[in-house]
Amino acid sequence: MALMNYEEMKKRYEEGGDSLELTLEKWERILAYSKKGYDLNHYQDILRAAVVPIFLCAEYSNQCHMCPIFSICRQGHSEDWKKLMRVVQAYAIAGDLLPREPLLGQLEIFVDKLKGCKDELLQKLH
Secondary structure (H helix, E strand, O other): OOOOOHHHHHHHHHOOOOHHHHHHHHHHHHHHHHHHOOOHHHHHHHHHHHOOOOOHHHHOOOOHHHOOOHHHHOOOOOHHHHHHHHHHHHHHHHHHHOOOHHHHHHHHHHHHHHHHHHHHHHHHHO
16 A cells, blocks of 8 residues: 555545544555565655645644644644654664664554544544
8 A cells, every 4th residue: 555645635635535534544554654664765755654744734723622633743742743753754864774663663653542532532422
């Protein structure tokens, strides 16, 4: 499965795609891709995919604290987000020299937390 770029994200969102589902899919694809990455270009692709804007930010632009993933994002200032991005950036610089496990571990944690945010939202709606 290919990494999600902005054009795909935008097209699917405009066609009625759920912004939270698209965000989760974006990160699941990054995780899957990272398991196959083996050279520096792959890790740089992961960084480019990681910074693709999500439409939750547009939907909650003036009410960020109400966003379903606010607890793990906090407008890019949460410790979860900072830690993830530091690891992704490190791999974009030297990933072919580093063991894959730290990157995979951080991505798995982040995807699990995103799933937890989705589960919390579904519980609130029911």
